[in-house]
Amino acid sequence: MKSIFPFLLLLATLGVSCSDDDVSGQVAAQVSLRFNHNWDGEEFQTSDFNTVGYANLNGEKMSVERLRYLISDVTFESSDGSSFTVEGYNLVDLTNEKGLSYQLSDSVPVGNYTNVYFTFGFDNDNNQNGIYPDLNTALWNVPEMLGGGYHYMQLEGKFIDSTQTETGYQYHAIRAVDNSGEELVFEDTFFQVDLGPVEIQQNSTIAISMNIAEWFKNPNQWNLNQLHSMMMPNFEAQKAISQNGKTVFGLEGVFQE
Amino acid sequence: MKRPIILVLLIMLSVACSKSEGGEPPEYTATPLSLDVPAFFQENILAPVIPITNPLTEEGVALGKKLFFDPILSADNSISCAECHAPSSAFTDTDRFSDGVNGVLGNRNAMPLFNLAWNFDERFFWDGSATSLEDQVFHPITDATEMANTWDKVISALEASSEYTDMFLSAFGEGKIDSLKVARAIAQFERTLISGNSKFDKFLAGELELTEAELNGRDIFMDETRGDCFHCHGNPNNPLWTDNLFHNNGLDSTFVDLGLGRLTGDPADNGKFKSPSLRNLAFTAPYMHDGRFATLEEVINHYSEGLQNSATVDPLMKKVAQGGVQLTEQDKTDLKAFLLTLSDDEFISNTAFREQ
Numbered sequence: 054m055k056s057i058f059p060f061l062l063l064l065a066t067l068g069v070s071c072s073d074d075d076v077s078g079q080v081a082a083q084v085s086l087r088f089n090h091n092w093d094g095e096e097f098q099t100s101d102f103n104t105v106g107y108a109n110l111n112g113e114k115m116s117v118e119r120l121r122y123l124i125s126d127v128t129f130e131s132s133d134g135s136s137f138t139v140e141g142y143n144l145v146d147l148t149n150e151k152g153l154s155y156q157l158s159d160s161v162p163v164g165n166y167t168n169v170y171f172t173f174g175f176d177n178d179n180n181q182n183g184i185y186p187d188l189n190t191a192l193w194n195v196p197e198m199l200g201g202g203y204h205y206m207q208l209e210g211k212f213i214d215s216t217q218t219e220t221g222y223q224y225h226a227i228r229a230v231d232n233s234g235e236e237l238v239f240e241d242t243f244f245q246v247d248l249g250p251v252e253i254q255q256n257s258t259i260a261i262s263m264n265i266a267e268w269f270k271n272p273n274q275w276n277l278n279q280l281h282s283m284m285m286p287n288f289e290a291q292k293a294i295s296q297n298g299k300t301v302f303g304l305e306g307v308f309q310e
Numbered sequence: 311m312k313r314p315i316i317l318v319l320l321i322m323l324s325v326a327c328s329k330s331e332g333g334e335p336p337e338y339t340a341t342p343l344s345l346d347v348p349a350f351f352q353e354n355i356l357a358p359v360i361p362i363t364n365p366l367t368e369e370g371v372a373l374g375k376k377l378f379f380d381p382i383l384s385a386d387n388s389i390s391c392a393e394c395h396a397p398s399s400a401f402t403d404t405d406r407f408s409d410g411v412n413g414v415l416g417n418r419n420a421m422p423l424f425n426l427a428w429n430f431d432e433r434f435f436w437d438g439s440a441t442s443l444e445d446q447v448f449h450p451i452t453d454a455t456e457m458a459n460t461w462d463k464v465i466s467a468l469e470a471s472s473e474y475t476d477m478f479l480s481a482f483g484e485g486k487i488d489s490l491k492v493a494r495a496i497a498q499f500e501r502t503l504i505s506g507n508s509k510f511d512k513f514l515a516g517e518l519e520l521t522e523a524e525l526n527g528r529d530i531f532m533d534e535t536r537g538d539c540f541h542c543h544g545n546p547n548n549p550l551w552t553d554n555l556f557h558n559n560g561l562d563s564t565f566v567d568l569g570l571g572r573l574t575g576d577p578a579d580n581g582k583f584k585s586p587s588l589r590n591l592a593f594t595a596p597y598m599h600d601g602r603f604a605t606l607e608e609v610i611n612h613y614s615e616g617l618q619n620s621a622t623v624d625p626l627m628k629k630v631a632q633g634g635v636q637l638t639e640q641d642k643t644d645l646k647a648f649l650l651t652l653s654d655d656e657f658i659s660n661t662a663f664r665e666q
Contacts (some may be wrong), residue, residue, distance in 0.1 A: 103578035103622075118625055149431075167602065183354065183547035190355045192553050196532040207627040221625030271395045282628040285534045 060285045080097065081160035083256040086127065086171075088145045088153050089305060090120070093266045097304055099150055105211050106183035107149035107220060111268040115212035115222070118264065120147040121228075123193070124246070129161055129253070131166040137162060142175065144191060152260075161253055166184050169251040174205030174243035175198055180228060199286060200230050200237050206294075208268065222281035224268065226298070240288070242295035248304040260305035267301040268294070318611065331460050335475045336641040338483030340367035348506035350514065351549055357500070358427030364444060365498060366501060369481040376477065378664040384411050384457035391450070391496070394420040397663050400590035400654075401503065404602035410455040414547055417567060421592045424505040424657060425587065429554050429613040435664045437569045438556060443497035448489065461489045468492070478514030500522065505589050505657035506549055513651070514546060520651060524563035527648025530641050537613070537635060541626050542554045542585045549654060558582045560617035560634075563596060571622075581622050592653035606649060625646040 090097040092107050097117070105116040125142035143155035174180070182201030183189060193203045206226040216221045231238040251259060269275035273293045284290040343366040343433040345358060360366060377383065378391045388586040394408035395401040402421035418436050426434070432442050437610040440446035450456040451464060468487045469476045481495055512518050520528070531551040532545060542559075544551045556570045558581040565571075571580035597603040603612065614635040617623070629635050637645065659662070 186353070186355050189547040190428075190550075191542065194547050195533075196539075196540060196545065198529060198532060211625060215541060216311050219619075219621065219629065220631065221623070223625055223626050223628060283534050283538075 072189045072236060074172050077256055079163055081162050082253050083310075084157045084161045084172060084253060085186040085258045086124075086143070086155040086157070087258050087260045088147075088155070088263065090147060090263045090265060091221065091258060093264060097265060099147055102148070102210075105213060107266070109212075110265060110267065110274050111215075111276050113212045115277065117208065118148075118208040118211065119207060119264070121145065121191075121193075121204075122208075122263075123174055123188075125154075125172045125179055127171045128169065129164075129166045129251070130165045133201060142185075143180070144188065144192075144193065163254050165250070165252045167250055169248045169304075170245050171248075172243055173302075174226065174228075175203060176243055177228070177241065180243075187248065188304065191227065195227050195285070197225065198230060200228060200239060202228060205243060206298075208265070212281065214281075215278050220277075222277055223284065224281075224294065225285050226294045227285055229288050229295070230286070231288040232286055238288075240292060244292050244295055244299055244304045246299075248302075249305070249308050253307070256310040260308060262303045262305045263301055264303070265301075267298050271285070271300050272296050273299060317632055330617060340368070340483070341370040343368045344373055344480060345502060345503060347525075348504070348509065348511075348549070349636070351504075351506060353426070354547055354549065356430065359430060359432060360427065360501065361442065361444070364497060366498050367481060369477070370495050370498040373474075373477045373481045373495065376474075376497050378499055381472075383451055383459060383464055383492075385459040385463070385649035386411050389457065392665065394450075394456075395423050395603050397660075398593070398658055400424060400505070400593040400658055401476075401663075402594050404595065406596050409458070409459045412454075414453045414455045418599050418620075419588065419596060420583075421644055422590060423500055424503045425550055426503065427501040431554060431558075433554070433584070437573050438584060441607075443490050443500055444490070447496045447511040449492035451492075464492065466661070467491070476578065480616065502664065503657075503663060505654045506589070507656045508589065508652050508654040509666040510546075510626055510648075510651040511549065512666060517575040521647065523564055523644045524651050525648075526641075527644035527651075530637065530645045531648055536637065538626070538628070539588075539613075541590050552585045553583065556582040556584055557626070558620065558622045559613075560623050560627045560630055561612070563620050565620075581620060582624075588649060589652050590654055590657065591649050607642070610637065610645055613637075614642060 102117050105114055107115055109115055121144060121146050123142055126138055126140055128136050128138040130136040139157040139161070140157045141158050143152050145152040147153070180202035182197060184193065188194070188203055193200050195204060204225060204227055208224040211219045211221055226242065229240040229242045237300065248261065249268065273296060273298070280290055284294070344462045344591065345366065347358065350366060369622055380385045383390065383664065386607045388411050394403045403420040406419060407417065408420050409415060421436065426443055434440035434443065434446040440449060451459050452461065458482045464486050475485040478487050478491060482491050513520050531539045542553050544553065556579070562581060562585065565581045568580045570582040572576060593605060597609050603609045612639040613634050617627050617634045623630055
């Protein structure tokens with residue numbers, strides 16, 4: 054019995070190391086982001102697609118037929134100014150209900166964070182042409198004539214135009230590019246989404262809301278009659294989309310598991 | 311003393327986990343086969359879908375190929391899969407609608423067959439009604455407008471052939487034939503149909519140059535203010551040239567064939583059909599789900615000025631009110647020149663894909 058004890062101790066140690074830590078002793082937690090959607094507070098799901106019944110601030114009735122967007126580099130910021138970033142990205146596709154839940158690839162140190170934020174789209178270091186096979190597979194690319202890289206968002210649907218005709222819109226977000234001259238001129242349109250203070254003490258889900266109506270509201274009241282198509286090569290439109298995006302997201306809550 | 315006891319425990323664990331000798335005979339496994347995936351595919355898109363329930367084997371692919379070219383699957387031994395999916399036509403039919411065994415015509419153009427292992431949502435057919443390549447095989451064999459057979463007759467005919475019983479034995483480890491094994495074998499063969507050596511592929515690999523017209527055609531394809539083809543049909547970073555999704559591309563204002571809508575029952579899906587790949591267009595005429603366009607010129611004219619509006623027309627058909635994207639005649643010519651660079655002569659002449 055005495056001689057087998059070290060072996061049993063080894064097995065016990067292995068068992069302990071593989072089991073879930075109890076809450077009090079947990080030093081790092083698994084964190085997921087959950088993306089929910091609404092239209093000015095009214096829950097919006099895939100089943101709500103194709104209904105031309107949502108009014109934007111400009112008074113145009115509109116529908117959503119497709120909604121995909123990309124977020125990257127979720128960061129947890131502490132009061133001492135230090136931060137912990139989980140590098141990576143997630144393509145949210147409400148159209149096919151994919152990517153609505155994003156499990157961060159790294160464990161997050163438990164603690165009280167003064168701010169949690171992520172990048173809407175890719176920053177320029179990450180927005181390299183054609184380097185992500187899964188995004189290439191999803192045809193998420195931006196044409197090289199517009200600088201390459203990837204889309205940040207594809208929001209598409211129909212609206213009732215001033216002649217009472219259902220007309221398609223394609224509200225696509227990319228890095229702003231002026232291609233009118235010989236050289237492409239870029240302006241950054243990715244932006245940081247701040248969720249505010251978040252406490253992570255154990256495995257958690259951070260629920261995030263997107264108010265789709267906000268894309269058409271603040272600070273630029275969008276007039277789809279004036280601008281509903283071919284926004285990718287439209288430098289000013291891309292800047293306006295980026296400005297409007299900054300009030301689109303919010304923190305719904307943090308749910309401990 | 312400690313070490314011998316630990317060793318004994320490990321040996322006991324090892325014995326407990328290993329298969330007993332002298333019991334059941336060792337499980338038969340056919341010869342594993344890896345797909346010959348072009349490097350460009352490996353580097354740029356996700357790995358192909360190979361179901362764990364139907365791994366590729368040399369024997370399975372050989373059996374699937376024989377079945378694909380054998381009219382034994384049809385009710386009167388008159389047509390094989392290859393009858394409507396001819397290798398010389400990138401595995402589609404030059405006829406608008408294919409003849410079934412009784413001379414009955416279907417109502418959709420046969421889809422070409424290549425790069426099927428990269429259909430990640432595994433929705434096959436123009437309306438997505440088949441949910442795997444294996445599932446897809448079941449449809450034509452019993453469809454009254456195609457092979458019009460019954461599975462009992464198919465199995466009986468195959469079982470009467472010693473060559474087939476041997477091949478099924480080699481492929482699946484047992485000679486008993488059933489419909490699932492037939493489907494698995496044909497699906498294995500179909501997954502080997504890889505097209506990745508077009509003129510444009512060679513251009514991307516730096517092996518040749520494109521003409522000015524072809525380069526301009528590519529730019530029209532990728533330009534949101536002109537062709538804007540890329541949102542559904544892809545870009546140089548993706549060798550598939552399709553999103554494998556379903557769209558109403560403005561063919562009709564009212565629908566005779568509901569397409570995806572017939573499958574889902576959702577009116578919002580009416581008139582939606584799968585985006586076909588633009589690879590091998592030189593060989594796959596006629597075009598569209600119903601083969602209504604005999605030439606590429608007709609296809610380009612459709613997107614340029616022939617769009618029809620309807621409640622489900624895709625928002626990406628953005629100039630539907632003007633009839634289309636209004637290309638100039640020169641742009642149309644150049645766009646066609648680019649599209650033809652996506653055709654792969656080596657694919658249609660590959661002897662591995664031909665009846666021996």
